[in-house]
Every structure is written in C-alpha cells, then in structure tokens.
Amino acid sequence: MFKKKVSPEKDGIPKQVNSYCVDWLKLTELPQIVRLEAALFPEPLTMASLIRYWLMPITYYIVVRKNNQVVAYIGFQLFGPAAHTISMAVHPDFRRQGLAGLVQSTADRVAANRGARWFTGEVRLSNIPQLKFLEGRGWKQIGVCPRFFQNGEDAIVVWNWL
Numbered sequence: 001m002f003k004k005k006v007s008p009e010k011d012g013i014p015k016q017v018n019s020y021c022v023d024w025l026k027l028t029e030l031p032q033i034v035r036l037e038a039a040l041f042p043e044p045l046t047m048a049s050l051i052r053y054w055l056m057p058i059t060y061y062i063v064v065r066k067n068n069q070v071v072a073y074i075g076f077q078l079f080g081p082a083a084h085t086i087s088m089a090v091h092p093d094f095r096r097q098g099l100a101g102l103v104q105s106t107a108d109r110v111a112a113n114r115g116a117r118w119f120t121g122e123v124r125l126s127n128i129p130q131l132k133f134l135e136g137r138g139w140k141q142i143g144v145c146p147r148f149f150q151n152g153e154d155a156i157v158v159w160n161w162l
C-alpha cells in the first residue's frame with residue numbers, strides 16, 4: 001500500500017538513483033522505520049506513534065530503499081505553507097553518500113508541489129551532523145527552544161525557503 005500518489009509525475013516518485021530506489025514508504029516497511037528510530041534516536045517513535053502519524057492525511061513518508069532494505073527516510077507533515085519534519089535518518093552503513101540529501105530534496109519537491117513555501121524542524125543542540133547537513137543546504141538556524149526534548153536538551157529551530 002502506497003500513500004499520496006497525488007502528482008507522481010511532478011514528484012518523480014518512485015525514482016531509481018544508481019542502485020537505490022526513492023519511493024513512498026510502504027505499510028509493510030513501518031517496522032523497519034521503528035527499528036531505525038529505536039537504534040538512532042534518544043526519543044524514538046514507537047509503532048503506535050508512527051501509525052498515528054501515518055494515518056494522518058497531512059503526513060508524508062519518503063524512503064530510499066536498496067533491494068528490500070530501507071536505508072534512509074524522512075517523515076514530514078504539511079500545514080498549509082509550512083512543511084515540518086517529524087524525523088529523518090540514514091542507516092549508519094549508508095552515510096556520507098548523499099542519501100540524506102536525496103531524501104530531503106525529494107521531500108522539498110513533494111512539499112512544494114503541494115503548496116508548501118518553507119520547511120522547518122527542530123534539531124538537538126548536540127546533533128552536529130544534522131546541523132551541518134542542513135547548513136550545507138542553506139537552512140537557517142532561527143532560534144533556540146530551551147528544553148524542547150524530553151531529556152531536557154535544547155532544540156535549534158531550523159528553517160528553509162522552498
């Protein structure tokens with residue numbers, strides 16, 4: 001089961017890039033997202049919270065797949081002109097190959113094609129890789145939200161025009 005094939009020709013999804021496939025997340029791949037979240041994030045999405053997001057019409061999940069393995073993904077929501085990241089990640093064995101760039105570029109296109117004008121998110125103060133990644137794509141750090149995360153860590157609020 002796929003979601004949100006509203007304008008597949010504009011979104012260019014699915015798309016083959018070398019040995020990778022960029023596609024909408026399939027329902028059967030939700031457990032892979034939950035496993036990646038549990039391995040990579042201090043406050044991971046549970047299966048219940050992921051399903052809650054997944055069922056909301058404003059939610060979009062894009063994956064990069066190699067064979068049948070999800071190696072990168074982004075989840076985001078659309079609120080009129082604003083796209084907001086739920087989370088994104090690349091499997092540790094597949095980093096520094098541009099896969100985060102590939103999923104973010106695809107998400108930017110999907111969001112813009114549906115009327116979004118900007119993308120926002122919150123990044124842990126300690127998450128230098130993500131902050132560097134976004135900075136390299138022209139995202140701005142627009143402020144600090146104290147104790148945003150459950151463990152008390154501050155968030156850098158990040159923002160980018162589409």
Ligand SMILES: CC(C)(COP(=O)(O)OP(=O)(O)OC[C@H]1O[C@@H](n2cnc3c(N)ncnc32)[C@H](O)[C@@H]1OP(=O)(O)O)[C@@H](O)C(=O)NCCC(=O)NCCS
Binds near residue numbers: 090096097100127130
């Ligand atoms: C942050 C993350 C998504 C980057 O994924 P990636 O596929 O390795 O990123 P890319 O290959 O597209 O990197 C593009 C650029 O981002 C920057 N970057 C990526 N990882 C970096 C790191 N560890 N340190 C410094 N800069 C980094 C670099 O400028 C890189 O370009 P370069 O490789 O030519 O130097 C990945 O490290 C990750 O999944 N981290 C854990 C999950 C997470 O923190 N998600 C974000 C919060 S929701």
